[in-house]
Amino acid sequence: MKPKTPVAMRQLINQVRETLPFDAPESYLCTDDCKGCSLKLLEFLDGELINWQHRLDNGEIPTLGDVEYVARLSRKIFKVLEKNGVISSASFRQ
Numbered sequence: 461m462k463p464k465t466p467v468a469m470r471q472l473i474n475q476v477r478e479t480l481p482f483d484a485p486e487s488y489l490c491t492d493d494c495k496g497c498s499l500k501l502l503e504f505l506d507g508e509l510i511n512w513q514h515r516l517d518n519g520e521i522p523t524l525g526d527v528e529y530v531a532r533l534s535r536k537i538f539k540v541l542e543k544n545g546v547i548s549s550a551s552f553r554q
Contacts, residue, residue: 469522469530473509476534481547482506489546496540505537 463471481488482502489498508530512522541547 495543
């Protein structure tokens with residue numbers, strides 16, 4: 461049975477927070493050869509996750525589209541961080 465959308469969104473938020481290096485220092489995120497600004501992308505995604513956390517805490521129920529949007533955004537930012545050498549997808553495969 462699939463989880464309800466609030467549960468799915470909370471699980472997604474937790475998974476993204478565990479996977480991406482939100483606490484990494486700027487010197488680690490900023491490399492000479494960037495395909496997109498890792499620091500700005502993480503700040504943007506962090507804002508989206510905080511926004512959704514507050515909305516969930518206030519009882520808002522996300523749609524499947526909302527969950528998909530956050531998931532798609534997170535995947536795109538993951539790929540940019542991977543291209544920039546900030547993270548490696550091999551370390552996340554099981």
